[in-house]
């Protein structure tokens with residue numbers, strides 16, 4: 001089946017289909033989850049290559065970083081309504097995200113190298129795959145900038161009634177209150193539940 005053409009309506013900050021109908025936000029978030037799943041596979045593949053001696057540690061790090069950078073840009077573009085809506089602020093946000101990822105990736109690699117006999121392959125795969133959460137953070141962090149660029153100033157964050165909440169989610173919810181956009185922490189950012197966060201954020 002041919003995927004339907006989508007276009008971004010900056011006036012309302014949402015995607016529409018060719019016929020003008022809105023795309024549900026849940027569908028956009030599904031795309032994020034699919035990207036995370038693919039990203040986890042890509043990162044694990046790099047770990048397997050390194051562990052089996054097919055690439056060096058340096059190559060492992062640089063290939064993972066390349067994957068993480070491309071994935072972050074894709075997710076940033078998705079929440080921005082396309083690469084053409086991305087601004088210098090978006091680029092700066094991704095750069096900061098990648099700086100943090102380099103540190104975390106090197107920590108994973110160093111630990112794996114030092115404790116190769118103690119860390120099993122499945123454990124190593126879990127550790128590297130966890131970095132995929134950054135792509136979801138890229139989506140939400142870029143969304144804030146996009147909404148600000150569109151002139152929105154307020155945000156509110158609410159808990160998903162069906163989900164389990166970690167202590168960060170409970171701390172970050174605005175309990176239905178609209179607050180200045182910069183005071184609201186976007187979902188999955190600095191959150192203990194990371195990829196499991198189902199909190200909702202709205203802007204106006």
Ligand SMILES: [Zn+2]
Pocket residue numbers: 165166167168169170191192193194197
């Ligand atoms: Zn949480």
Ligand SMILES: [Zn+2]
Pocket residue numbers: 165166169187188191193196197198199
């Ligand atoms: Zn949450």
